[in-house]
Amino acid sequence: MFLIVRPIRLALKALIAESTPRQLALGFAFGVLIGLVPKGNLLALVLGVVLAASRANLGVAAGTILAFSFLSPYFDGVSDAVGGWLLSRPALQHMWTELYNMPLMPWTSFYNSIVLGSFVIGLVLLYPAYRLSIPMFEKYSARLTVWAKKFWLTRVLLGVEWADRLGTTRSV
Numbered sequence: 001m002f003l004i005v006r007p008i009r010l011a012l013k014a015l016i017a018e019s020t021p022r023q024l025a026l027g028f029a030f031g032v033l034i035g036l037v038p039k040g041n042l043l044a045l046v047l048g049v050v051l052a053a054s055r056a057n058l059g060v061a062a063g064t065i066l067a068f069s070f071l072s073p074y075f076d077g078v079s080d081a082v083g084g085w086l087l088s089r090p091a092l093q094h095m096w097t098e099l100y101n102m103p104l105m106p107w108t109s110f111y112n113s114i115v116l117g118s119f120v121i122g123l124v125l126l127y128p129a130y131r132l133s134i135p136m137f138e139k140y141s142a143r144l145t146v147w148a149k150k151f152w153l154t155r156v157l158l159g160v161e162w163a164d165r166l167g168t169t170r171s172v
Contacts, residue, residue: 027056027060031064033126035066042107042108043110043115043119075118080117082113082116082120083118087111096111
């Protein structure tokens with residue numbers, strides 16, 4: 001039972017915890033970037049570490065990564081075209097060769113046109129996703145928190161009910 005409840009509690013806490021709209025927007029923007037990049041390479045792992053080290057909201061980032069991971073196969077044609085164009089530029093051939101010959105760089109899969117193209121598309125979308133989502137989170141995050149805290153299940157999952165009980169028994 002606890003194996004099911006704990007992830008739900010952590011996700012709920014991450015979504016309605018006291019985060020600023022900028023932290024929520026940063027989580028959304030990182031989620032777009034990481035969600036578009038194919039997984040299973042060092043690039044996705046490094047982006048995940050950067051996300052974890054930032055002040056971004058991890059709950060929003062995880063939800064956005066999940067959503068964009070399901071949408072990313074539909075962008076593979078565009079990613080392949082962008083990555084293929086970058087890999088085939090004669091002016092960049094020397095740079096790609098040097099990167100590939102560096103230690104650990106082949107594990108990033110930059111030689112794959114879809115990985116490179118989706119990374120570039122994600123980088124291009126990073127700032128617009130951040131800037132465009134700030135007003136959305138400013139408008140709806142406070143409403144969502146107030147609405148969610150009204151429910152008994154939310155309070156139990158967040159531990160407010162137990163904290164209230166412990167507080168009343170200790171003061172008696």
